[in-house]
Amino acid sequence: MIDPKKISGPLTQETTQIILECISDGVFTIDYNWEITSFNRAAEEITGISRKEAIGRHCWEVFRSNMCEAECALKKTMEEGKPYVSTSAYIIDSNQKKIPISVSTSLLIDKHGEVLGGVEIFRDHSLVEALRKQLSASFHVEDIVSNSNAMKKIFTILPQISQSDATVLIEGETGTGKELMARAIHNMGPRKDKPFMAINCGALPDTLLESELFGYKKGAFTHAVKDKPGKFALARGGTVFLDEIGDTSPAFQVSLLRVLQEHEYTPLGGVEKEETDVRIIAATNRDLSELMEADQFRQDLYYRVNVVKLFLPPLRQRMEDVPLLVERFVSKLNLRQGKFIQGIDHAVLASLMSHTFPGNIRELENIIEHAFVLCQEGIISCDHLPGFLVQKKQTPCQAPVDDPVKAAQINLISDALARNNYNRNAAAKDLGIHKSTLFRRIKKLGIKL
Numbered sequence: 376m377i378d379p380k381k382i383s384g385p386l387t388q389e390t391t392q393i394i395l396e397c398i399s400d401g402v403f404t405i406d407y408n409w410e411i412t413s414f415n416r417a418a419e420e421i422t423g424i425s426r427k428e429a430i431g432r433h434c435w436e437v438f439r440s441n442m443c444e445a446e447c448a449l450k451k452t453m454e455e456g457k458p459y460v461s462t463s464a465y466i467i468d469s470n471q472k473k474i475p476i477s478v479s480t481s482l483l484i485d486k487h488g489e490v491l492g493g494v495e496i497f498r499d500h501s502l503v504e505a506l507r508k509q510l511s512a513s514f515h516v517e518d519i520v521s522n523s524n525a526m527k528k529i530f531t532i533l534p535q536i537s538q539s540d541a542t543v544l545i546e547g548e549t550g551t552g553k554e555l556m557a558r559a560i561h562n563m564g565p566r567k568d569k570p571f572m573a574i575n576c577g578a579l580p581d582t583l584l585e586s587e588l589f590g591y592k593k594g595a596f597t598h599a600v601k602d603k604p605g606k607f608a609l610a611r612g613g614t615v616f617l618d619e620i621g622d623t624s625p626a627f628q629v630s631l632l633r634v635l636q637e638h639e640y641t642p643l644g645g646v647e648k649e650e651t652d653v654r655i656i657a658a659t660n661r662d663l664s665e666l667m668e669a670d671q672f673r674q675d676l677y678y679r680v681n682v683v684k685l686f687l688p689p690l691r692q693r694m695e696d697v698p699l700l701v702e703r704f705v706s707k708l709n710l711r712q713g714k715f716i717q718g719i720d721h722a723v724l725a726s727l728m729s730h731t732f733p734g735n736i737r738e739l740e741n742i743i744e745h746a747f748v749l750c751q752e753g754i755i756s757c758d759h760l761p762g763f764l765v766q767k768k769q770t771p772c773q774a775p776v777d778d779p780v781k782a783a784q785i786n787l788i789s790d791a792l793a794r795n796n797y798n799r800n801a802a803a804k805d806l807g808i809h810k811s812t813l814f815r816r817i818k819k820l821g822i823k824l
């Protein structure tokens with residue numbers, strides 16, 4: 376019970392403490408060494424980390440936010456001495472769950488005007504975000520936006536896939552949103568409150584990959600001074616996302632097959648098997664069935680992994696998504712950088728529409744980020760685009776065009792034809808359209824072969 380006398384008089388340290396404990400915003404303070412000096416109750420609730428664990432640790436070890444590396448709000452405040460507000464950050468809580476937050480920071484100054492460190496106040500936006508997504512559910516699933524038919528078909532079956540425990544294989548070129556899709560499946564299903572753990576299998580040698588996934592026992596190797604749980608143990612009840620599964624070695628494939636078949640694994644240096652109940656979602660940018668036929672991927676593992684398969688088409692096969700994605704990235708960056716960029720102009724859209732995006736959606740996102748560096752206000756124009764887009768011969772940014780959409784279609788088809796040695800069947804396949812549609816468009820647009 377709070378003594379009303381304590382909060383009515385002048386603010387003592389004790390009353391300040393009571394107020395801090397009562398508010399629903401997370402608040403923590405740091406000293407000049409970036410070590411946490413106080414951590415209120417709401418901060419404990421939002422991050423899932425207790426005050427005892429937090430105090431004395433570096434803020435980035437506790438407050439794991441997407442802003443930590445590049446755009447730390449506290450760092451800006453400490454450097455510039457100004458308060459800073461960001462509305463589109465997120466943190467990863469102790470259950471590895473992504474929590475959308477808004478953040479404001481300022482200097483911590485004592486009554487003599489001396490700077491003691493910094494203070495960060497953050498608000499959990501999970502509910503607002505969930506409501507916002509519900510309202511705009513038509514072409515959005517979680518963070519995925521799309522207008523294309525192929526993606527809409529996936530959106531329709533996603534609720535059933537999310538509710539089941541079946542292993543999912545997501546195929547698609549690099550940057551097509553495979554990890555985003557895996558997160559959406561996890562977040563829409565009954566495991567959403569449990570951890571989602573991602574690992575890039577192609578990037579690690581076998582022993583490291585196995586120790587990351589299965590953990591190790593004390594003494595398993597020279598530096599193994601104590602037991603360390605792997606991702607399968609940490610993700611208990613949740614989902615493990617195995618990216619680049621097509622790049623794994625035959626030896627690792629055997630270990631993985633055992634997990635999928637028997638739901639158990641042995642940590643490195645251990646003798647006893649451990650059970651696992653995680654759901655597995657795998658992804659690859661290669662064609663797994665081709666790898667299997669070439670004896671580079673085990674057949675038995677292929678059938679275990681390929682229970683439900685989703686194919687994410689490359690961006691060049693869903694160019695209708697470009698304007699929607701641009702809009703999405705512009706508003707995301709506006710929020711993150713506190714800018715008010717209104718969008719892109721006609722010539723930029725035409726230029727983007729005539730590009731083939733080998734890096735897919737990630738490449739488009741990078742192009743918009745690049746433009747944001749150069750464009751301070753107003754509308755993004757060709758001057759703000761990266762050189763490789765502007766220097767392309769006959770891009771709509773260089774040649775004046777009457778109808779930018781028509782010019783973009785001509786460019787897209789001409790590029791696909793050139794890429795495929797003017798083989799129209801191959802170009803149609805590349806563009807993801809039927810060959811008769813391609814023939815019709817070539818005629819209609821007057822493209823010379």
Ligand SMILES: Nc1ncnc2c1ncn2[C@@H]1O[C@H](COP(=O)(O)OP(=O)(O)OP(=O)(O)O)[C@@H](O)[C@H]1O
Nearest residue numbers: 518519520548549550551552553554555660736737
């Ligand atoms: N449909 C989409 N809507 C909005 N953003 C998207 C969409 N698809 C992908 N992105 C964004 O594009 C970037 C790349 O996505 P992601 O990492 O999921 O691709 P990936 O296929 O897993 O890539 P890789 O094969 O290289 O691992 C991310 O920043 C993601 O947020």
